[in-house]
Amino acid sequence: MDEKLLLRTDELSKTYWNGPEKTVALDNVSLQVRKGELLAVYGPSGSGKTTLLFLLGGFDKPTAGKVLLDGIEISNMDEHRLSRIRRTTVGFVFQNYNLVEELTVLENVKLTMMFEGKPEEEMKERTSELLDKVGLVGRERHRPSQLSAGEQQRVAIARALANRPRLVLMDEPTGNLDQDNSRALVQLVTSIIRGEGVTFVIATHNLEIVQGTPSRLFLNAGRVATEFISQS
Amino acid sequence: MTSFGLLRFTAKGLARRRVRTVLTIVGLAALILTYVTVQSLVSTLEVNLSGSVSSLGGEIDVWSKGASYPLISKIPESYAAVVKAVPGISFATPVTLALLTVDSAEALTAGVVPAQLHFLLNYSMIAGTMITSNQTGVLAIGKALSTTIGKGAGDPVQLNGAMYRISGVYLTNSWMDYSAIIPHIVAQQMIGMVNGTSMIVATARDSRNVNNLIGQIRTLMPTVEAFRTSETPSKVSPIFASLESIASDITAIVTLGAVLGIMNSNLNNLRERMRAFAIFKATGASYNQIIKLVLYESLLLGTLGTLVGLGISYVALQFISIPIVQNVSVGVILVPSTFLYAALLAFSVSVVASIYPALRIARVRPQEVFRFG
Numbered sequence: 115m116d117e118k119l120l121l122r123t124d125e126l127s128k129t130y131w132n133g134p135e136k137t138v139a140l141d142n143v144s145l146q147v148r149k150g151e152l153l154a155v156y157g158p159s160g161s162g163k164t165t166l167l168f169l170l171g172g173f174d175k176p177t178a179g180k181v182l183l184d185g186i187e188i189s190n191m192d193e194h195r196l197s198r199i200r201r202t203t204v205g206f207v208f209q210n211y212n213l214v215e216e217l218t219v220l221e222n223v224k225l226t227m228m229f230e231g232k233p234e235e236e237m238k239e240r241t242s243e244l245l246d247k248v249g250l251v252g253r254e255r256h257r258p259s260q261l262s263a264g265e266q267q268r269v270a271i272a273r274a275l276a277n278r279p280r281l282v283l284m285d286e287p288t289g290n291l292d293q294d295n296s297r298a299l300v301q302l303v304t305s306i307i308r309g310e311g312v313t314f315v316i317a318t319h320n321l322e323i324v325q326g327t328p329s330r331l332f333l334n335a336g337r338v339a340t341e342f343i344s345q346s
Numbered sequence: 347m348t349s350f351g352l353l354r355f356t357a358k359g360l361a362r363r364r365v366r367t368v369l370t371i372v373g374l375a376a377l378i379l380t381y382v383t384v385q386s387l388v389s390t391l392e393v394n395l396s397g398s399v400s401s402l403g404g405e406i407d408v409w410s411k412g413a414s415y416p417l418i419s420k421i422p423e424s425y426a427a428v429v430k431a432v433p434g435i436s437f438a439t440p441v442t443l444a445l446l447t448v449d450s451a452e453a454l455t456a457g458v459v460p461a462q463l464h465f466l467l468n469y470s471m472i473a474g475t476m477i478t479s480n481q482t483g484v485l486a487i488g489k490a491l492s493t494t495i496g497k498g499a500g501d502p503v504q505l506n507g508a509m510y511r512i513s514g515v516y517l518t519n520s521w522m523d524y525s526a527i528i529p530h531i532v533a534q535q536m537i538g539m540v541n542g543t544s545m546i547v548a549t550a551r552d553s554r555n556v557n558n559l560i561g562q563i564r565t566l567m568p569t570v571e572a573f574r575t576s577e578t579p580s581k582v583s584p585i586f587a588s589l590e591s592i593a594s595d596i597t598a599i600v601t602l603g604a605v606l607g608i609m610n611s612n613l614n615n616l617r618e619r620m621r622a623f624a625i626f627k628a629t630g631a632s633y634n635q636i637i638k639l640v641l642y643e644s645l646l647l648g649t650l651g652t653l654v655g656l657g658i659s660y661v662a663l664q665f666i667s668i669p670i671v672q673n674v675s676v677g678v679i680l681v682p683s684t685f686l687y688a689a690l691l692a693f694s695v696s697v698v699a700s701i702y703p704a705l706r707i708a709r710v711r712p713q714e715v716f717r718f719g
Contacts, residue, residue, distance in 0.1 A: 164717075173628070173713040193633055201630025208716060214622045216362050226629045228355065231348055273629065 119185075120281060120313050121147040121170065126179035126189075128165050128336075139165040141336040142179070147329070149280070152307055152314045154324045157333035163317035164209070166333065167283045170315060171206050172196040183281065201230045205274030205312075207284040211266045213258040219245070219269050220254040226276045244272035247309070248302065264295035268302070275306065281313045282306075288320040300326050349642075352635070356642045366615055367647065370608065374651025374696060375658055377604045378688045381597050382659035383666075385687070388593045390668055390679045404437060404465070404549035404575060405556050408563060411571045417443050421570055423534075423543045428566060434559050436551045437465055440543035442533040446506045446526070448487065449495040454525040455485075455505070457533020457543075466547060467518065467527075474499025474514025480529040484513045488523035506536065547575075601695060608699035616640065616707045623707050624715035633708045640704035641697065648696030652689045659688070 128140040140162045147153050155163050168174040169181055172188045181189040188199055200206070205226075213222045220241055227237045245251050248268035258266050267287060274282050284303075288296040300323055303314055316323065324330055332340040360367045408429060413419035423440050430438035442457035458466055460477050469476070476486050485505060487497075492515045497503055499514045505526065517523060534540055548563075550556050556574060563572040616623065623636060631639075663678045 168713045173711075197627065197630055197632040197635075200628065206628060208628070210716070212621070212625045212628065212716060214625050216359070216622065225626070228351060229626070229630045229632075229635060231351070234351075277630070 118148045119146055120149045120151075120183070121145075121315070122182045123170070124180050124182070126166070126169060126181065127177050128162075128169060128174065129177045138336050140169070140176075143333070143336075143338055144179075145331055145338070147281075147313055147315060149313055150307060150311050151329055152303065152316065152327050153329045153331060154327040155315060155317045155331045155333060156319055156321070156324045157339070158319060160335075161333040162336040163319075163333055164285055165336075167206075167285050167315065167317050170281075171204050171283050172199050173206075201226055202277050203280050205277070205279040205282040207267070207270045207274045207282065207287060209286040209289055211258070211263075211270040213266055213269055213273075215258055218255050218257060219250060219261070222258070222269055223272045223276055226273060230277055232277075240276060241272075244275055247275075247306070248272045263290040264292075264298070267291065267295075267299065271302065271306070275310065275312065278310065279312065281315065284314065284316040284318075286318055287316060288318060288323060293322075296320060296322060299323075349638075352638055353642055353646070356639060356646055360643065360646060363615075366611070367650075370611065370647045371651045371654055373604065373608060373611075374648065374692050375655035377600060377695060378652060378655025378692050379659045379662065380600045381688045381691055382656075382684055383663065384593045384596050385684045386663055386678045386680060387666075387668065388589055389681050389684065390677075391589070404547050405553060406435075406548040406550065406560060406563070406572055407575050408546040408548065408567075408570050408572045409544070411569055413571070417445060417544065419544045420539060420542050421544075421546070423541050425567055425570065426543070426546045429546050429548050429563055432559060432562050432566065434551050434555050434562075436549050437462075438546055438548040439466065440530060441466070441545050441547055442530055442537065442539060442542075443544045444533065444537045446536070447504070448485075448491060448526050449497070449504050451491065451494050453487075453491050454521075455533065456522075456525060456527050457530040457536075458527060459530045463527070465549070467516075467522065469516040469518045469522075471514050472517050474512065476516060477513055477527060477529060480531045482529075482532050483508075483510050484528075485510050486514050486516055486527045487512055488525050489515055489517045490523040491526060494524070508536075597691075601691060604695045605699045608695060609702060612640075612644070612700050612703040613706070616703050620707070620710060620715055624710050624712040627710060628712040628716075636708040636710075637704045640700055640707060644696045644700035644704075645693075648693045651696065652692040655692060656685055656689060659685070 123143055123145050126140055126143045127138070130137045130139055143162075143166060155166060157163055165174070169176050169189070172181075172191065176189050179189070180187050183199070183203060188196065191199070214225070217225070223241045223244055224237045227240060245254060248271055250265060250268055250272070253261065253265065258269065261269065267290075287299055291299060303316070306312055307314060316327070318324065331338060408421070408425065409419040410421045426438050426440045429435055439459050439462040444455050444457070445452055446455040448455070460479055463476060472489060477484055485503070487503075492498055495503065497512060499512055501512050503510050503512055505528070530543070534542065550559050560572045560574070563570070626636060626639070660680065663680055666678050668678065
């Protein structure tokens, strides 16, 4: 097994049934992502990007195929082990950020660490570090509704990074952002990859992001249409 | 995540959702208030009634079978000797009860054997003396009755139209304070119960033997009903007999209502917070942690509701008194066990009402909530 490989899928498929109606969201998708790599999964709406991310994050079970994270199959794990993976190994930045509205920025970022049972001091230290990294120092006590879309997304990124995951999955990160914020986001992700050595998989239909990433996967109707994997 | 961390997180959440928190606490407090009030009123009535009759009644009361009230009971006076002859019985005396008119007031009048009166009644004389012989035309009255008719020791008084003299005024701190005492033999003549009596009051030599003695009395005299004096409230009236079950029914209905109400409130509340719980799961909260979050929230609410409810109940019951007969009211007796049971009830309601919602919310699938809301 390639030691540099962090994530691998083998002929991953996901089919949804709505009564007799069958929808193939993902069809035989195989991919490999190396440690510290940034992979952009792009494609039109409904191409299966979000489904793929949910499978990679262990939120959903594939109909066929498997997902291996660091050589361990997570697609057949029970809920208890998956929740631990979500706490410690995989961070997720959702399309709508999914911040808890009644919690402050600080509490949202601490959430994952709290579920992991980290000591208060360690949580405080890591939260400060992350808020500094994403440029939100001074906004700790604000609620998500008091932040702009770009700021909310940075809170979501800080939360995803809180437990120092090895893989961060981002779903349509620029969907609600203007061009300037999109560029800032790409820079932020790049600096995080450099600084924290985290592997990113970003699902997007923003070509600007795609062109700036070394590895790309184009999905169309649930299938891999083209693939470009950086050799660097 | 440590339990303390979870509790702190939950407490903060409750502080943020003030309206819902306050409403739930008020609901639980109302449940406790209802439970404590109903149970305390029943206890008070029972303790007072039991106390008044037991002050007449030693440990065993004997009535005619089928009588639901001693006023309508009639048994031969000679049965007192039969009861006394039962091995293990230390004392047995006839008591005749009647509702008679004392001046303008209607009062319970007890006909007792004067020589045995001190075995029957725990009293103190506040004026004059107690009746001491079978003399006609003399009676003793309770303090409350004395106040009602405005007469005291030495005053003349009409008993069912006949002129009597009040020998003294006694105090028992029970219903007996609104009664009159006359000699047993006089009572028999007055109410036409010659050689008869309303009831026989007996005492056992060994109180551990009471049940056995009751059995023997029932066997010896199949036409009578013998029972413990402490069972008197349920024997005195069919209403009393069912009072406890009515209180239990009220408690059960209120409890069921509270469980369903709080469960419904929890379900609605959690449904509104479905997204937040989905985010918790998505960020790594386990099934057990979600269940703990919901249960801890209920426990905190239960604790607060219980404390508030117990406090309100304690204060409210200080101001309530029960009018038992004309001009006589007794304060509500606060029984510590009632408060303990109320606390347990509120806790149980709070926890039971959160189990189903907790199990439901813990099964939430984040990907479905995020996609379909």
